[in-house]
Structure formats: structure tokens, C-alpha cells
Amino acid sequence: MENNYQLSRIHNYINGLMSREEMFDLEKEALEDPFLQDAIDGYRLQKGVDARSLSLLQRRLERRVEQQASEKSRRYFSWQRLTIGMAAGVMFLTVCTLILIRYIPKRADTNVTEVELMDDKLMTISVIADQRFDGQPVEGWSRFEKYLASHYSGLNNKKEIQVSFDIDGAGKPYHISPSEEADLQISREIVTLLERGPLWKGTRAQVKIVFPE
Numbered sequence: 001m002e003n004n005y006q007l008s009r010i011h012n013y014i015n016g017l018m019s020r021e022e023m024f025d026l027e028k029e030a031l032e033d034p035f036l037q038d039a040i041d042g043y044r045l046q047k048g049v050d051a052r053s054l055s056l057l058q059r060r061l062e063r064r065v066e067q068q069a070s071e072k073s074r075r076y077f078s079w080q081r082l083t084i085g086m087a088a089g090v091m092f093l094t095v096c097t098l099i100l101i102r103y104i105p106k107r108a109d110t111n112v113t114e115v116e117l118m119d120d121k122l123m124t125i126s127v128i129a130d131q132r133f134d135g136q137p138v139e140g141w142s143r144f145e146k147y148l149a150s151h152y153s154g155l156n157n158k159k160e161i162q163v164s165f166d167i168d169g170a171g172k173p174y175h176i177s178p179s180e181e182a183d184l185q186i187s188r189e190i191v192t193l194l195e196r197g198p199l200w201k202g203t204r205a206q207v208k209i210v211f212p213e
Contacts, residue, residue: 135205164206171199
């Protein structure tokens with residue numbers, strides 16, 4: 001790069017001491033660098049250039065070369081830092097993704113275990129259906145028994161309660177009638193559990209709910 005701005009080249013160009021190829025190369029460089037063209041024009045117009053003037057011009061050219069080299073180096077290192085930053089970002093995202101992939105399945109397994117332990121602690125409630133009626137839970141008797149076991153307060157002092165009810169078109173129990181011997185508080189609880197519980201199919205059901213002793 002420094003050779004492009006040597007005063008000797010400008011001097012040889014002005015005085016016709018260059019070959020055609022060398023003159024063409026210098027003129028091409030001057031088209032791309034206005035400062036070089038100004039230096040050529042200034043050198044051509046000056047007469048009797050002394051050593052001091054040449055020295056000043058040489059120093060200006062050298063500063064110009066150093067400035068361009070510094071800008072080129074700064075651009076290079078800027079792109080280099082940007083590339084390193086992008087690579088670091090990609091690596092960070094990759095590590096986070098791997099951690100999530102390993103962590104999520106473990107949490108899922110833990111949740112399943114907790115549910116299984118909770119199911120083991122539930123009390124056992126049996127439901128005996130009167131076969132004279134067509135009503136039955138949509139999700140099956142086993143699911144219905146688990147629903148009662150997980151929501152029943154356990155305050156009943158009776159071993160069993162018989163309850164009958166009708167089923168509407170939406171599968172919800174209504175006209176719910178617990179047996180007369182049942183405790184009033186428990187009767188209300190059973191009515192609430194049936195009203196808020198799973199859906200039924202059929203038109204009417206009568207069941208006997210057997211509680212653990």
C-alpha cells in the first residue's frame with residue numbers, strides 16, 4: 001500500500017519515466033483515490049519543487065496511508081468481534097436447549113410418580129348399581145369410584161348410603177334422593193358430589209355407596 005503513494009512514482013509519472021502499464025495502473029488508482037489525484041495534479045502544477053515541499057507532501061501521503069491502514073484494521077477486527085459474538089450466542093442457545101431437553105422429561109416423570117403416590121393414599125369407596133335402572137357413569141364405574149374417594153370428606157358414620165337420581169339430556173344428575181337413614185350433612189355432600197361430578201348416560205340410576213370402615 002505504501003508503494004502506491006511514493007512520490008517517486010508521481011515524479012516518474014509526471015516526467016514520462018513510466019511504462020504504459022505502470023502509467024495505466026497509477027491512473028486507475030487515482031480514479032479510486034481522490035487524494036492521490038490531487039497529489040498528482042499538485043505535483044504537476046508546481047515548478048522548482050524544493051526538498052522541504054517534497055518532505056511535507058511525503059508526510060501527508062504517509063499519514064494518509066496510515067489512516068487507511070488503521071480504518072481497514074478496525075473494520076477487520078469489528079467483523080471479527082461480531083463473528084465471535086454470534087458464535088458465542090449460538091453456543092449459548094444450544095446449551096440451553098440441551099438442558100431443557102434433559103430437564104423436562106425428568107419433571108414429567110416426577111409428576112407421574114406424585115400422582116401414583118396420591119392414588120395409593122386414597123380411601124377405597126365401592127359403588128354398587130341397581131341393575132333395574134339404566135344409568136351409569138360415562139367414564140365407567142372405576143373412574144366414578146376414584147372421583148368419590150378423592151372428593152369425599154370421610155366424615156360419614158354410616159357404612160353405606162343408597163342414593164337414587166334422574167339423568168337429564170346433558171348427562172347431569174337431578175332429583176337426587178339419598179336414603180332417609182343417611183346423616184343430613186353427608187346427604188348434602190353426596191348431592192353436591194353428584195351434581196358436580198362426572199357425566200352419566202341413561203335416564204335413571206340407583207346406587208349404593210359403600211364407605212371404608
